[in-house]
Amino acid sequence: MKRRKFSSKFKTKVVIDALSGRYTLSQMAEKHQLHPNQISQWKHQFLQNAESVFDKGTKSPKDKADEEKDKLLKTIGQLKVEVDFLKDALR
Secondary structure, eight states, X not given: OOOOOXXXXXXXXXXXXXXXXXXXXXXXXXXXXXXXXXXXXXXXXXXXXXXXXXXXSOOOHHHHHHHHHHHHHHHHHHHHHHHHHHHHHHO
16 A cells, blocks of 8 residues: 655644644544544644744754755865966966
């Protein structure tokens, strides 16, 4: 059987629905064709990471790594231009 993949938008919708308390876990599982454990797992993950929504100045480690990578690539490009310029000057 092929695994289904769900978008973050769908997961958020299901979790918010679960947090509202309008439906039981069984009703939601049937409505969205999911296992109740899956909904509970998404809800747990959502609640664990909820405080990061309101963090203003901090960046995720992935963002920091991307910035560092961009900085290094820029430096490499600048050094390559300088080396090429000096090679041409020596000819």
